[in-house]
Amino acid sequence: MLMSKITTLQIGGPAKDFQIVRSEQELLDLIKKNSDFLIIGGGGNLLVSDEGIDKLVIKNEITGISGDVSVKSGTLLQDLVNYSIEHGLAGLQKLTGIPGTVGGAVYGNAGAYGQTISDYITHAVILSKAKNLKTITKNSCLFSYRDSIFKKKKDIILEVTFQLENAEPAELKKEAEAVLAKRLIKYPLGIKCPGSFFKNIIAETLSKEILEKVSDKIIYGKLPAGTLLEEVGAKGASLDNIYIADYHANLFINKGGGTAKSFYNLAKKYALLVKEKFNITLEPEVQLINLPSL
Ligand SMILES: Cc1cc2nc3c(=O)[nH]c(=O)nc-3n(C[C@H](O)[C@H](O)[C@H](O)COP(=O)(O)OP(=O)(O)OC[C@H]3O[C@@H](n4cnc5c(N)ncnc54)[C@H](O)[C@@H]3O)c2cc1C
Structure with missing residues (x-):
C-alpha cells in the first residue's frame, strides 16, 4: 500500500x-x-x-462511543465531537474540524482555539509494548503542548475516557460552527497538508528580548511558528510541488505530485533561517516517518 x-x-x-x-x-x-x-x-x-x-x-479503525464519554481510539475525532455536542457535553467542541482519529489526537495532544483533547481526559486503556492491557490515569499520560507519554513509550492507545461538563447543545453547536467557519478559511476543503507543520513556541520559553518584540503576537500563551517563518520570507515560497500558503507561513501544502524530499527540504530551509535570525529551534508538530529529524 x-x-x-x-x-x-x-x-x-x-x-x-x-x-x-x-x-x-x-x-x-x-x-x-x-x-x-x-x-x-x-x-x-x-x-x-x-x-x-x-x-x-x-x-x-476500532470505533465506538459510549456513556458520557468513553471512546475507542479508532473513532474519528469529529464523530466524538459531534456526539459530545448532541449530548450537551462541553470540552471538545472547539476540536471540530481536526481530521483523524481519537488515538492520533491523544498521541499528539491535538488542540485548537485554546482547547486540547487532554483537557477533560480522566484515563486511558492502553496496550503496552509487552502486550499487556493497562488502564492509566491522565497524570501518567504526561500531557503537555502537543506532547504525551505515547510519543516516548509507543504504547497503543485503545480507549479514552473523558469527564465532560454539562452544557446546552445549542450553545456548543454555535461555538463549533464559529470555529469551523474560521478553519475553512485556513484549511479549504481538499487541501493536501498535515495541518500546521511546526509547533508554536511556548511564550515562557522565549528570551526577554524576543518576547518584548513579539508580545502582541502571543496567542493562548504561544508565539505562532508562522510569525517567525513569515519574518524569514516563508509565505508563498515553494520547492517543486510543495508550497507554503501565502496567507499562513506554517502551512506547507502539496500541490499534487509533491515528494517528501521536497517537503522536508523546504521545511528545513525555513527552520534554519528562523534559527539564524532568532536563535529559536522550530520543532515539527508533524511526525516524520523514516526521515532524519529536522
Ligand atoms: C487540514 C488539517 C488540519 C489540522 N488541524 C489541526 C489542529 O487544528 N490541531 C491539531 O492539533 N492538529 C491538527 N491537524 C493534525 C492532525 O489532524 C492531528 O494531529 C490528528 O490528531 C492526527 O490524528 P490521526 O488519526 O490522523 O493520526 P495519524 O496521523 O495517523 O498518526 C499520528 C501519530 O499518532 C500515532 N497514533 C495514531 N493512533 C495511535 C494509537 N491508537 N495509539 C498510539 N499511537 C497512535 C501514530 O503512530 C503517529 O505517530 C490537522 C491536520 C490537517 C490535515
Whole structure:
C-alpha cells in the first residue's frame, strides 16, 4: 500500500505490509505475529518518506462511543465531537474540524482555539509494548503542548475516557460552527497538508528580548511558528510541488505530485533561517516517518 493513499498530505512511499483492524482482537492477533509495526489513525499528521515504511502499518479503525464519554481510539475525532455536542457535553467542541482519529489526537495532544483533547481526559486503556492491557490515569499520560507519554513509550492507545461538563447543545453547536467557519478559511476543503507543520513556541520559553518584540503576537500563551517563518520570507515560497500558503507561513501544502524530499527540504530551509535570525529551534508538530529529524 502506498502511504500517499492514506496520508492527508498525499505523500509517502509503500508500506512493507498494511492491515486495517476493526476490533481489539484483530489488533492483538496481528501484533502477536508482528513485533515491528507502526499504528496509525487517519494519517493526518504524518510526513512519510518517499522510500516508504519498512514495516507493517496498522490502520486503526476500532470505533465506538459510549456513556458520557468513553471512546475507542479508532473513532474519528469529529464523530466524538459531534456526539459530545448532541449530548450537551462541553470540552471538545472547539476540536471540530481536526481530521483523524481519537488515538492520533491523544498521541499528539491535538488542540485548537485554546482547547486540547487532554483537557477533560480522566484515563486511558492502553496496550503496552509487552502486550499487556493497562488502564492509566491522565497524570501518567504526561500531557503537555502537543506532547504525551505515547510519543516516548509507543504504547497503543485503545480507549479514552473523558469527564465532560454539562452544557446546552445549542450553545456548543454555535461555538463549533464559529470555529469551523474560521478553519475553512485556513484549511479549504481538499487541501493536501498535515495541518500546521511546526509547533508554536511556548511564550515562557522565549528570551526577554524576543518576547518584548513579539508580545502582541502571543496567542493562548504561544508565539505562532508562522510569525517567525513569515519574518524569514516563508509565505508563498515553494520547492517543486510543495508550497507554503501565502496567507499562513506554517502551512506547507502539496500541490499534487509533491515528494517528501521536497517537503522536508523546504521545511528545513525555513527552520534554519528562523534559527539564524532568532536563535529559536522550530520543532515539527508533524511526525516524520523514516526521515532524519529536522
Ligand atoms: C487540514 C488539517 C488540519 C489540522 N488541524 C489541526 C489542529 O487544528 N490541531 C491539531 O492539533 N492538529 C491538527 N491537524 C493534525 C492532525 O489532524 C492531528 O494531529 C490528528 O490528531 C492526527 O490524528 P490521526 O488519526 O490522523 O493520526 P495519524 O496521523 O495517523 O498518526 C499520528 C501519530 O499518532 C500515532 N497514533 C495514531 N493512533 C495511535 C494509537 N491508537 N495509539 C498510539 N499511537 C497512535 C501514530 O503512530 C503517529 O505517530 C490537522 C491536520 C490537517 C490535515
